[in-house]
Amino acid sequence: MLVCGVDLSGNDAIVSLLKFEKGVFHQPACRTTRISCTNPDSREALVYFQKTFAKLVEDYKGSGHLNTLFSNIAFKCECAK
Secondary structure, eight states, rough: OEEEEEEEOOOOOOOEEEETTOOOOOOOOSSSEEOOOOOOOOOOHHHHHHHHHHHHHHHHHTSSSSSTTTTTTTOOOOOOO
16 A cells, blocks of 8 residues: 655645555655645646646556545645735
8 A cells, every 4th residue: 555645834745655565664765755835825836836746646646556545636726816
């Protein structure tokens, strides 16, 4: 089983993968550990942040790693005017 943990801290999403295999936990490599939102008050920055995170999930889903965890994931982006 592979678990993707995300810690939202300030303007960053800190991403970590954890794999449980044969009774032992492993931390597999992930191409990025941090996704930043440069300006959370900007719609464009939030959309970029969402698309970047969605692409990361899509890439790992495509490899078969996160199919069961993210099979029904959806994103919603809102910004105050």
